[in-house]
Amino acid sequence: MEVLERVAFYVMAVIAVASALLVVVNRNPVASAMSLVGTFLAVAGLYLTLNATFLSAIQVLVYAGAIMVLFLFVIMLLNLEREPFDLPGFGRIAGFALSVVLLFSLISLALNATARPETSARGGSGAEIGDVFFSDYLFPFEMASLLLLVAMVGVIVVARRRKPEEEEEGEA
Amino acid sequence: MSDTQVYYLAYLVKLLVVFTLAVGLVPILVYAERRVSALMQFRWGPNRVGPFGLLQPFADMVKLLCKEDLVPERASKVLFTIAPALTCIPPFLVMSFIPVAPSFALAGREMKGVVVDSPVGILLLLALSSLTVYGLAIGGWASNSKYSLLGGLRSSAQMISYELAMGVSVLAVLCVAGTLNLTEIVYRQTQFFGFDATSGNWAGWNVFAQPLAFVIFLIAAFAETNRLPFDLPEAESELVGGYHTEYSSMKFSLFFMGEYIGMVGISSVLVALFLGGWHFPGMHALGLQPGTLPFTILGLLVFLAKIGVLLFFFIHVRWTLPRFRYDQLMRIGWKVLLPLALLNVLVTGAVVAGS
Amino acid sequence: MQENLLELIILIPFASVAVQYFLHRVLPARLAGLIACGAVLVPFLLTVVVGRGIGSAAPQVPAVTATIASWLTGGGLEVAFGLRLDPLSCAWTLVVTGIGFLIHVYSLGYMHHDPGFKRFFIYMNLFIGSMLALVLGDSLPLLFLGWEGVGLCSYLLIGFWFEDMDNARAGQKAFVVNRIGDLGFLLAMLMIFQTFGTLDIATVTSSLSAGHAQGLYPLGDGRITLIALLLFVGACGKSAQLPLFVWLPDAMAGPTPVSALIHAATMVTAGIYMVARFSVFFALAPVASAVVAIVGALTAFVSATIALRQRDIKKVLAYSTCSQLGYMFLGLGVGAYGAAVFHVVTHAFFKALLFLGAGSVIHALSHEQNAMKMGGLKPHLPRTHWTFFVGCFALAGIFPFAGFFSKDKILGEALLGHGWLFPLVGVLGLITALMTAFYTFRLYRLVFTGPERLDDHARAHLHESPATMTLPLVILALLSIVGGALSLPAFAHFDLLGDYLRPIFASALAVAGEHAHHAVNVEVALMLVSLAVVIGGAWWAWNRFAEGPGDQLPLPQSGLPFLLENKWFVDEIYAIFVIGPMRGTALLAGFFDRYVIDGIVNGLARLCDLCGAFVRLLQNGAVHTYALLFLAGAVYLVCSLL
């Protein structure tokens, strides 16, 4: 079984990293979005290998099922073209260099970490997470719902197409 | 052969059974659709190929396969190619979460009547079925055609909207069932109508405990499978063919198949969630021992019969009702179904918490 | 139980304010008025209930206390929202809520047509609440809070009709003049804290008398004297005493019920309350007491002289109020604390009655206030007339009306005191009593008898006031008749109020030495003298103004009448000697502010501007630049963790 676990981890990790790279490299935004869906699904798979089944389902449901559809929808709505290729300027070269430094520093930071024994008292099932939310973290839970409500109102206000007369009022 | 090997072999067989079911039902459905529609319109329908035209679907398939595989100019080739596959995969995956039959003992272990028995099965099921939208949206976008794009946009908007009502209606069922595990949910329904004396919980088919959720789910199911009266993404009269306008040959047939497997999948979900799964009143009285293979096969047959009835209903509705306008569709989804579903959850939650 | 009721007494008016304020859109005016009235009546009844429980005379001052919440805590300071109902505050609370209720009812009629009806009742209830905080507060800060609260309400209500510039100015004047007094009070408070280390009133007074007993604070101690004087400065501001009395006559710009409630019956007596509350300080500071007595007597005298020639019906009463307040301070100064409080109570009765009666007249005459344009109203306003008549008798101090007993008590204590000071202020008070009787009946004659001098507009709308207005008048009139029974002269051996208040002033009187009881015949003789003086004054006015104002109608151009007509030119003197120099200083300060301080500030701003111009180069609006810098920071953080 342990071999299976290893295989699952490596497959998921490779898919995640590869499609993440595709997100950045693809010049077609839709292809980027689809690659990102791949990354999310792979991360969901990683959650499964961590026994966080509920979170894994939520990851697929929210990220792949909702957030990325929204992205896709917006890309289609704006009807974006492929990004033209242009020569990298100073900022991009610096950005690339910085990212590489970040990568290596993060990895060395990660390797410095000592693996603690995996002694979680509770698993990641829906019932157990529910217990946590409805006892210790009731307030954050409610705040999260409030945040979503506020975000919903905000989105409607911001994205709404204004009528011409309102536009004039806004400018006046 | 050791017990473990027998077990794994049986597992493989189970897998195959479920997937053949899903695929095998497609030609039958296509045939049924055409025959039923013909019956309803006083026509003959296909009756030339094979006895009663039974081989028509295969003839159609051959025809589709032989057609030229066109890829529009300036279309995004990779996306154009993977889009049809993306519509087909999620329904297959959905099927793997459905407990199609009761479990039986095999080689000293319990063999579940489901491919993947996940503790959060219903969530994963919903999550995966929501991925169908990518196929349609990508297909519409990659075709580089305005009809397809509009079809793709419509489908993504429609599916997101109705997924909400659907998910919320399922929440009410989960409140009654008290678990996210589908096998468990079906087991809780192994009584036609009534309460479980020991636990004091509802133990009958959920359609009686949750009629409103059932209706909402049913309506949403039509929208999710892009069937009439919600087939706006592929409205012939407005968008030619919607997202699959530019598709032909095998890719088109994949879209086609995807729609029908989707119907099978959503019908299975309906049966499992609301209609008692493999259970039918009186089946225990036949003298078959629960937990044995014959009982399991009986359960499977019951399940299939239920799916068949639902699929007939799907077809019947398609040839009965006219299509909604797009704004009507959105209004029903957001302003009728979603509030109703939320109300249902509220009331159910209150009742469950109170009892 | 009693504690909870005590809390209710103060919370109800504030709750009512909140209700009226937040629901002012939906509440019908009539209902709002009734709520406001109820919010005063209920505390009155509660006070009666709670106050009955504290009547027992124990060695300790009997009191009910309650702590609503802790308030200021820090360092050695600990102040709570604590309430304390002892005989003194009980008397005041009863006056405030009782008279206040009657005036609220009266206002229902008086303000009936006013567009600011609801606003008026919000202010009124706020005033009642603040006044109760002042009276019931067991600590100096709470007392001060109520003190400022009533000041605010007074300001709001004087300027109630703020559309008129003059009214708004009068409100400002009251506010500013009060500030001067408040400064004194604030300083006194700080000194008390420094001296005693606490701001709890009961603790302060008891530790002072205890300290005196141990020889810590000898008679005439400088520090105590200073505190007493500063307290008196505060009292002067609030109670309109001599240097600071100019705001009260102007305060008559407010609606008449306001004048009755705030500027006659309750708020202006806050100074008396404070001095009475800290009577131990004054008892230990003979100099301060003398100052109180002299200032009181002078105020009584000067105000009475001004009232002699006032033409505005409310101004006459306003100056009379100053004058009567002077009497009260005189009483406090000579150590007749009980008598002063007694006079507060009776004065509240008859001055409220007179103001409300004047309001009724003004109401009937469509807001005509000039007494020269009245006359002959007796048959038109029968109920207003006889209640006003009763009020006049009470104010003039004619036996057996309420004013006679209280005034006589103060005068008796003053005249029969020893040393040069007491008889001096007593004589001043006696002369004032003469003038009081004179101007009171002058006013009565001018308004109600003689030929009618109304203008056409006023005559057209002439009418008796509605029952909501006359009923309070009748009740107050009855109180003015029998109010004297609360505290009969010493020889009658019936002194309800005095007995009730005795524990409060026990320590002060112990310090100063109990007044000797005088022989009965001396007291009776004094009474007869003062009665004769008063009746003489009344008689003189009665005859002189039988046929209207007579020679008082034309404006005098010289001599004493000229001085009196112009109120001794006090306002003008202030304008030259106080306001003028202040204007000059302000001009200088403004110059300094504009060129020196602003110069520094602007210079700094310009420096920042310059710096900003450099930093601005970094903010080029491109997200990528920011992200790059941000990431550089992140990388630095990560590397520093390595």
Place this chain on the structure above:
Amino acid sequence: MITVVDYYVVASILFAIGALGFLLRKNVLVMFMSVELMLNSANLVLVASAKSFDLARGSAFALVSVAVAAAEVGVGLAIIIALFRLKATVDAEEITNLRG
């Protein structure tokens, strides 16, 4: 044996790729996607670490972070749409002026 460290490494790589995408791409949408990538890697670290302590608690944290991400994406996309209406571009290098 797969340990927490392996997950950390994967998360680090994902994070760095996200940062790279944010810095190199000009399309606001793709930049936004990169941000989501970074967020996901952070979540991964959270859940992986939680295995050593309390997985349910860690999952709950991650769940809240997912909810926040959902809200953030909604608002972010709405802003991008409004921006596109105003400037007719999603090129981050062309959107440098706050004033419409």
